[in-house]
Amino acid sequence: MTAISKYWNELTTGVDCAALTHPGKSCNEHIRFQLGATLWGNVQFVIPIWMLRFFLLAYTRRAVSWEIARQTLFEFSAMIANGWIVSNSWSAGFCAIYHTFGRIINNYSISLPGLPGTLAMFWMPAYVQMSHSRAIFNVFLECWIKSREHPVMEYARESRLVGTVAFMLISALIGHYSLRTKAVEFWFFAPLKKDLNPTGDKRQANKVCYHREDCRSYILDGMKTCFTFGMILELARKLIASIPKIRKHPSTLFHALSRMRFKFVAFLTLYNGLFRLVNCLLAHHRRKVSPYDSTLAGLISGISYTLSPNFNVFNLAVTAMIQNVWNYVSEKYARLELIQRMNRLSFSSITWIILMNYNMYSRAYYPYAMSKYALKFTDLCSSSQACTASECLAKLFLSAS
Template sequence: MAGNISKHFYQAVANKTCADFHHPGKTCLQAVQESAVAGLFGSLKFYLPLCILPLLFKIKQWNEKKTWKEFLINYCRCVFSGFFITTTGFWVFCMSYKIFKGFYLPLSVCLPSSLGAVFCGIMPKKFVHIDGIGLFNMYIEFIIKQSKQKSIVWLRNSLVGATCLYSFFNSVMIYYLYKIRSNRFWFVNIGNELKAIKRIENDSGENIMNCGHETSCDEYLKKEFKNISLFAFGVSLFKLIFPRLSSIIKNPGNFMKNIFKKFDYGLLAFLIVSNGLFKFTFCRLNQYGKFSRDVNCLIAAFASSIGYVFYPRYIIFTMGITSIIEVLYKYIEHTYVTQNKELPEIMKFINRLPCSELLYMFSIGMTFQLRVIYPHLTNKFVHKMMSIGSGGRSDEVTKNYFKMMVGW
């Protein structure tokens, strides 16, 4: 299906102009001006929940001015970045048509968005990094969905197969995070396990449990399970409320009636089971097992992978692929540093590159092209992100392309 659509692209856009594709009945200047206004308001709306989310992890710091100052600065940087990305992208869209005298893939759809994304440098580095990887994962999702290879098709339709492969990703990810003592984001949080290791390594003769925590295993696990449950509930509630914020304000009664139907119980179960199983297994193995802590971590990580069956989503699966590449690179780098060895020239070169920015530019360009040409195979988040961020302009481009495809 995907191949058929792209094959007819040139036939559909023959003798068409940027006005037909982007701004019917308006000049390029008028379209860019409207895109600028829509991009500003769209960015204000889109980045607000993304900047609020980190605040949920800093509730104890809400009484500090520094917390709110950081939030405001990050929000403004994201808004201005989104404004320039949207405005520049649509401007380059029209310019590319005039320069090349027609539409060509990927120059006409992917390239304008990628060039507009140069302004991602205005955003905080962590936002660029997270967004870039997230969008790239959605590109991988598209590849999986449209692939006709038998192994990929089988994996796409087999929960057992996908869970087994995710188990590999999850186990490797947690194991190497533990090895390099990194509390980098992952679906299973190992922060307290790393603190426990520090207590053991720096034991000053105090009565510390075999597992590294300062209380009994039962007390520790009860406390952890409570924290995990509260965190999982908070994330699930955030996912439920923020996409529907405007409708909740308009009609709160209707939202309350359907809150239990729309609540994502799968995400809740995934986070609780994954984190709960890891912490329980890791603690018991350290207490009663005969293996090293590294091996215990690997076994516990594998056991925690069963949580995937409660929330078998592409975004979880694809994040495992990209995260492994990143954490293995960090492990290799960590190994050289701890052994006081000089990094290979290729790694020095990679470290000098603005990898996060380049990945963001590539990913946003590709996802916009997929949004326009392959909407049925594109992650729903991409639809929402580009619709909100562009003030509905990306929806119009997609509709205009569809009209050209069917000959309207």
């Protein structure tokens, strides 16, 4: 597919926007159809995410309240609006570029039509900005890794040993920097930053670890939380994949649920359990807590990655590492004017804007390197327009070769 870029002008000579994005329809008909179809497509995609967000907030706060429902419904509406705006910006933008310049311009016609729509992220709620930017970064990273053709990269992405060692090192960095920052970033373990035991309590006088409960309860509680989170996450993933087909084939849901990744759930459970266990063992061994315990615990617990090596977890780890390192740097050098200026920028929105447009480019040129999740959300939210454009582009290339 990369050859398309090299021979773009020859391939697209005499080709109009209809041939690539809306065969059999005029531009006006296509855009009118997309305005309605993409709304339902985005609703289908966001419903499982909203359910996941709602249950996780309720689980974290140990309550189901109107406040949680109102917050998640607001975020739900914002996500639908954001996806709808991006999809239709791309639809209208592709046609507008063709009619303005009289041809389909290499790369720019694929990547930039959605740019005006992606700018809406600046006005989205903080949770939407954060979650969407992380998701699109993970999509970008997976596509970039899979599409590299260098022999070393090819070997690294196929080797379980290389992947596990890399994950262990990244996990160690997360443990190291997350302990040294005030900010709390989402990850599957959280180092205790201070002693939670009440001072003056005689029963806690000889307690070494920072957690309040006994070590066994502390470890099992973390494993139970990660097990619950993993099961909910897997359920949401299967719902996202199944919802478009459930109306026609109700059995699709049961088939999907039977194929849940229980190894992934086992990985999360063991990962958190090992992290807490190693922290406790190290503290008891030297009779005090060291600031480097979380670093070593992060390294050792990373071994559990061998249970379920996959791009989603690896890329999410890279994202968490980058965020924690940045938090550490921005807090340590907070007085520097450069850091203050950078902190005023909405990095989440900027990341989304750049990489969402790259996602459109990847859908056309590197569909084989994109994750199933990325293909699913891109096609569902665009009402299959992204899939149609990719297929038409491939047919154009094959017919000319």
